[in-house]
Amino acid sequence: MVGVLFTIGDTNVYEQDLKSFEPGQWLTDNAISFALEYITSACEEPNREQKHIVYPCFTEALKHCSVEEVPIFLGNPEDLINKTLLVIVSDNTDPNEILGGHHWTLLMWHDDSKCFYFFDSMNGRYHNFVPKIARRIAEHMYGKGFQYTIDIKNGTQQENASDCGMHVIELCRTLMNSSIEEISNLKLDTNTLTEKRKNWIAIGHTLTNQELKKE
Known part of the structure; x- marks a missing residue:
């Protein structure tokens, strides 16, 4: 595919996605999806089977699709029940x-x-x-009118205007491998996240080189 550096899982990664890991840049949806696909692939089997990630492209669709279309983006409800769902959300309000x-x-x-x-x-x-x-996720799994709660959790706060995506990635990494209680121990400062950004760029370059060798 034109412009694709490499594919991981269902995610095609482009140069602009890797560049968004540079310090001070806001992560693209593909950049976050690439990181989460990579983290999931490295996760131990029991943890991987108990978790399910709703990637940014599907979350965007859930904002704007009809109720009848929800199963297209979430799949079979029986496959989600009893699992922990990690839903990646942006504040984008424009479907176009x-x-x-x-x-x-x-x-x-x-x-x-x-x-x-x-x-x-x-x-x-x-x-x-x-x-x-x-509401759409809960009612997809358990039916219309199902009762649930939403709890805002206190957690590590970003020190700049661009690291929100990195926080989401590290939260997901922790939740994929540990319990929610471990979140309180997660401390992320700008220097730590800058190093993690460099690491994701390096991983991306490695995967790109592997893709080139296939050609």
Whole structure:
């Protein structure tokens, strides 16, 4: 495919996606999806089977699709029940702007407590579409009118205007491998995230070189 550096899982990664890992840049949806595909592939089997990621492209669709179309983007509800769902949310409100938005957050479904936990690295506020996404996911799994709660969680806060996507990636990394209680121990400063950005660029270059060798 023209312009694609490499493919991981269902995600095609382009040069602009890798460049978005440079310090001070806002991560693209593909950049976040690439990182999460990579983290998932490295996750131990039991943890991987108990978690399900709703990637940015599907979350965007859930904001604007009809109720009848929800199964297209979430799949079989029986495959989601009893799992922890990690839902990647941007603040984009324009269905015609694919790369729109200015902020990434994480919505986590915890099936045992029938609760969504919302993580925001800037002040812990959510926009009007977060309850809509939560309702669509819960009712897809358990039926219309199902009762659940949304709990805003306190967590590590970003120190600049561009690291929200990196916070989401590291939150997901922790939740893929540990329990929600471990989030309170997660401390992410700008220097730490700058090093992690460099690491993702290096991983991207390695995967790009592997792809070139196939040609």
